[in-house]
Amino acid sequence: MKLFSLVLVLLLALPWASATELAPPVATTTQANAAFVINILAPDDIKELLTRHLELQRYRELTDLSDDELVRLMRQADQDARKLIGTLGYFSPIITMAHQPADASTPWPVVNITVTPGEATRIKQVSIQFTGAIATDAAAANQREQIQANWSLRAGNRFTQNGWDAAKQQALRQLTTQRFPTGRISASLADIDPETMQAHLQITLDSGAAYRMGALVVDGLQRYDTALVQRLARLSPGTDYSQADLVAAQQRLSDSGYFDSAFVTLDTSATPEAAPVLVNLREARLQKLVLGVGASTDSGPRLSVEHTHHKVPGIGWRAVSKLLLQRDNRAIGSELTSPPDSDNWRWAVSGLLQNQLLGTRDVTSQQLRGGRKQSNQRIDRNLYLQYDRAESVDTDTTQPVIAQSLSANYAFAVRYYDTLPFPSSGWGWGAEVGGGTTLGSAPQAFTRLLTRWQGFLGLDHGGSTQASASRLAMRASAGAIIAKDGISLPSTQLFLAGGDNSVRGYGLNDIGVTLSDGTITAGRYLATGSVEWQRPIRFNGNLSDWESTVFVDAGAVANKPSELKPKVGVGIGARWKSPVGPLQIDLAYGVDVQRFRLHMNLGFTF
Template sequence: MMAFAAIDYFFKAPGLHRCFPMIQAWLLLILLSWQGQAVADTRYSVDIDAPSAVEDLLEKHMEIMRWLDNPRMNNAEWHRLLQAAPRNIEDLLATEGYFSPEIKQQLETSREGENVRHRATFTIVPGNPVTVDIVDIRFTGDVTQQDAGAEPAPDKLIEGWPLKRDMRFSQDAWASAKRSLLRGLMLQRYPNARITSSKAEIDAASNKARLRVEIDSGAPFRFGGLEVNGLQRYPRSLVENMNPIKPGETYSQARLLFFQSLLQASGYFGNVEVTSHTEDADPEAAPIVVTVTELQSVQVGVGVGASTNTGARTTLSYQDLNLFNRGWRFTNTLKIEQKAQSLNSLVRLPTDKNGYRDSFNADLNRIDIEGQTISTLGSGVKRAWGPRSFEQTIGAAYLLEHLAIDGSDSENNYAATVSYGITLRRTDNELNPTRGYLLNALFTSAPLDVMATGKFLQSYVKTQIYYPLTRRTQLITRFEGGIVSGANNAPATYLFRAGGDQSVRGYAYQSLGVADGDAVIGGRYLATGSIEIIQWLTESWGAAAFVDFGNAANSTRDLKPVYGYGLGARFKSPAGPIGIDIARGQETGEYRLHFNLGVTF
């Protein structure tokens, strides 16, 4: 009060009030600071002495712990929190299944000059946890009258109940078990299922819990018609033709998510949501509701990068997602690399009502590798169908090729080809697989002499297998093979060379093949493989050791494998695995850096 009286006197002094307004303000701040320092400092602290199983829980969630750093803490609030602390501890321990704890509270107050220290120590013996004794799960509704063998089966849901007898009871486990039971009905056939009654009876004397749940399945649902919201540029048929769900099909959340993934992967939409309205809907015809946000139809991109195969790269791209206002996707890409240049144009038509995905393309390419320069002009059409797990393609293409080999005369080749391909994907995760396999086979033929330099058939297969040896140790094996049968004058584009990031690491890109003077050219036979072990050090980071082998040649007699081996680092990114490897080619004795992104299937 004396400080504020002094300030008041200072402000009333006529001369100073007129001459030193800034001094008045600074003096006010200094005096206020001094006045605050004159107040005694009071500190509060809490110690918890409890088993580690519950100590973290109490430190994070006790009300008194959250108040310690609150500037409004005072003696009155401190005593209120101390009085409420035992009940607060009991409630928190009960969530973890401890219903008979022993709680001791010790208070200390000390002074250091003007400073006061308040300290509370809680010693807690949680006692024995409650365990599950009896589980009583009852179903009502149409699920009790469904045909034998129909899914979801009540017996299987009860068998899958996660909180079983003699397991420790906790509120989190209890709530999770009920959600799991309800989800088993809601995800398939019974989207309106609900828990009508649930009770956990705790006998503190025996530390036993008796659990009872009653769940009403409601009526079984089937899908009906399609409602589409958000379309402005694209025709409704674009969404309708990608819909894999037929009217009358049994309700399944997995089918809705699959439909959503197809739309999301189509490239037309920035956001997609697929749901089904089941509230107040006809159980025999629940509408499927699709809500989309369209991407901008015209997109231009510029990119720079580098590849350990073909060197530094600059990319220019133009994309029109609504060519001719028909929902056709037109992509034009110019890529300039140190060893390869290309101009590619691709038009992809929307999926039609039969599930076919048609496209046609025109390409201009030039690649200069190991003394061989291949320049091509090509065009083609392709039809694909089937899900990603089992995708098939047929196509037809025409190729003009100019081939130049260092030290040899150049030559021109041409071929009209037809092709058939199949891709199988059976993995637990499409972007970062840990178990399963991938298989791709492609057969390309030039069947007519009059439309090719010579008839030939190219057969190519590649497979990759993932297998977890332990929870953190993963085995990856790869095999690649190819044969060109028929005329020896097949275009060089259809012959095989090996080496590089996705082939035999430790060797330069396409440096393995048939020697022709100082150049390396393609051969009629290809065989490469890899054995790799990854030890995951964390959930995202791992170390790899690998051995690659293989070669390309013009005959099976000359197809002698060379070996490369090395070490690498792995990272599970949202776009797929990223790998950086150092590999040594046994044949050359050279070390090479290799970089990989994603799963190339």
């Protein structure tokens, strides 16, 4: 018990230490080749601006500068500094520049620049005017109101050049992304009164004509027809132009697998009432073979071979066949998928032959599935009939147990994350509902339910962006088989827990129903949960691609709800935002088994 308490303290303490911001090193740079040194005394924002952009900085290493030339450069620097400081809203600063010659204590001449910025200029009034179709179109009233409501540089705010530029660009984006793709800023004026320290802002947005989308004009097709592109793009002629709709259509075409590249744009040179939508495509290879080699802490070494045929002769469906070889899992399967219809639903037929270790039982299973599925940006749906057959053999017996079932199922997954594949907030929820019967001499009905949830909750956002703030990552799952006692179901329809994405500190599928002889089998009820604290790591004050984590997982599997007894895992870990997705590295302690276990996982899926 003392050992476990010591381990738990270390687990909880280490990420705090690793996430602590590292102190920046003390600068020790030399000025051996400098003609003079610039010393700026000013508020931080002004000091940073002058250090980066003051023209005088360019001449520091010209060692042949005379004193007269340096004095001339200092006069120019005064004017340059005033222009730069004006971009921050200070138009009447007091600037003093002094030249300190080299002496015994200072081996280089020093230019001392002292800035007293004075009062910042504040915005007194903002005038946003509209010309073109948006000015008189009643249907555009909401868009006009949104542009005005979202104007970021409001009366009373401090004027800065960057803020002024950003506000104009934001207004222009809001104008041109909906209905008015040729909109422009026809006039803009920032009228600064240095005496009153007030700014009067004026901007005129010329929308041009309102555009409606016309027919698709597709270029680059060889094997596929235009109808497939239309079903994937889902852009209806006659609807108002929307940049978001074009981007979504382009993404659907790219994600379909039929095309290596897709670009969707509106032809603004055509008639605005029915502007053609230009779709430029480059088709993917008809067939593709992918070899994969990898490893994971759950399943050991992995070898995979995947073949894709995008247009099977005779039926025109896509076929994806895969061979997978792992330490405790060997599988071969194939899926045929039809092209999508106008609502993005596809027919799908698949078969899978698999041999795997589930608990302590060696299970050889076959699965046949047929149905329809739909995949969208936020939600996936699947309706299917499924046949399962599983032959289970205990490691110490030779007599197999064979079970078969036939079921009808509906599954869905909803995703509302801010940024993928590195979410910092949002949630996802999925569920599966199925009902069917066992096959054999005494068929029995059953219902299978499974739900899972994942969420990210940002913490301490005061002064922090969501990406730089710590957060809680939470997940939970629950499953149940509702049937009479003694029902014989295929093991693949039952539940197990444990592993990288389940309960860390335990091996893959190590948590199940423990029989009297010590063997572990899948059970009828499942419950798992996890809470993980994630904190970004900073190096020298800068946000890095690494995060530290502290987590607690728990999970249970049983044949009766009253027998669910959670097994707990605690640990620490790190997350790396790698180029191919999030890398998860965790060291977990399984409280029930009293062992440490390393977990590694790559990618984000829900």
